[in-house]
Amino acid sequence: MEYAAPAKRLDLRIVSQVGQIQAPCLLATQTEAIDRRAELVPVVDRAIELWRRLEAESGRSLYVESGALMIGKRESARVRHLARLTGVEVLDHVELHRRYPAHLVGPDDVGAYEDKGGVLRSDLAVVATAQLAVRHGARFVTGRAVERISADAFGVTTEAGGQSYRVRKVIVTPGPWTGSLLPELAPFVMTQRIMIA
Template identity: 45%
Template sequence: MTTDVIVIGAGTMGSMALWHAARRGLAAVGIEQFAPGHDRGSGHGESRMTRTAYFEGPEYVPLIQAALPLWRELEAEAGAELLTMTGGLMIGPPAGELVSGALRSARAHGLACEVLGPAEAAARFPQHRLAADEVALWEEGAGVLRPERAIRAAAGRAVALGAELVTGVRVTAIEADAGGVAVRAGGTVYRARRAIVCAGPWLGRLLPDLGLPLTVERQVMAWFPAADPSAFAPDRFPVFVHDRAGRPAAYGLPALDGATAKVAIHHGGRLADPDAVDRAVTEADTAPAAAFVAQTMPGLTPAVARSAVCLYTNTPDLHFLVGAAGPPNVTVVSACSGHGFKFAPVMGEVAVDLAVDGRTRHDVAGFSPARFAASGRVSPG
């Protein structure tokens, strides 16, 4: 057996795992049912957000801080612009989950941030209209990523460094024992010492015996025309999340096309089968984002210019799923619950560390699939 590791899925996490495996000089094979940068899963939509004052928990901050230089390394290797720092705004009630959580992470890790009241926020960022009981938490360490370009860059670098990438072939089975892993795809059996499974919304279907408690959620992204596109350019319009009491948060990113800003609702989508997703976007799908734009973003026209569908793969607690799930030579990196793209290069490193060394210098213990075993929701394998 000469193959060290097979990476299943070459999307957000898989492309980065394959890149790190190749950087380490491992004999690596990636298998992707579509092609890197496809629009069938979670790694598309022209832009993704990165932010450091992480409201989801201070434990994420060191991972983001490790990911940011890796994005720059990938840019340098691939000769492609992938990350533009814009700063970020977390908007909402001071005691709400978003603002208080971001501030807690900022204080825990000594991050530069500033709390702006409605009047000061309106003066500095007139693209937003805040309610009287809202504030805006400004942080410097936030920006916008180009997802399709990044995935293709990582996959391309992996191949350039010696990895093999098989595309247009679907994995149908993973069989593991003490002697290694056999992966069945397209009538071929691929064998390796270890496997890293980064199958995103297909993860539960690919490893059904594990009983992973995952749900797949259909999400709609929309782009709205700007009256003055320069006001929504990356150098003037920070990425943002807006906490709306009792409703799913809204988020937005700057105009990368010189005309439209992206605004969407975070969660609140309907359950979906990844192989039978309704990708036709209706007015009802975009109405919540359009209403948010009309109420809070005076510089945007609340008429959708274009839209797209993507998928979230969610765990019950909305935290990641990273680690051995079943056999110790099968490592799962997936189920990022709609907030994982920014972590991709460091999670690729973590995946290879865990698969090859059985440990990693990054603290990912809280993301172990074993946390669901206590409730009987994960088979121990």
């Protein structure tokens, strides 16, 4: 399989074996994950555990457990679903108003509060992961446009900045350029910037 890179500049990161480091691959609040698929609860729990491990190894605070509050109408399917879950506290409109007076709630509103919800400091998490990978032998090559990635039965060849790199495996992390780098994935990829103030 072969992919040509888009015209936009991408950083090439070649990562060698990193020993026993396991990087978390998914993070959402349990509430968000449960709302999509109940079977993701153990995955999210494991992700939070791995973020905590990365915090301990890197000495950085990465995941801020602040709790998650979802407010909706009492009759909504989403709220009913959340109300049945372990670890989710359901708050009627009176309790919502008492605890969160800044929210304007009506008599038909209810809240679902989940204390494991939080915010990942994603930029710091990327830096911490990269620093630990380097500490365990990884090599990063940056500032070069990826021109081509081609795989065969023996490995992967990546061409970037006029040089070829031959490796057993390559991890491609194009972020918002995924759809242009891998057009067959474009229908499944939606890029959305989320700002946290």
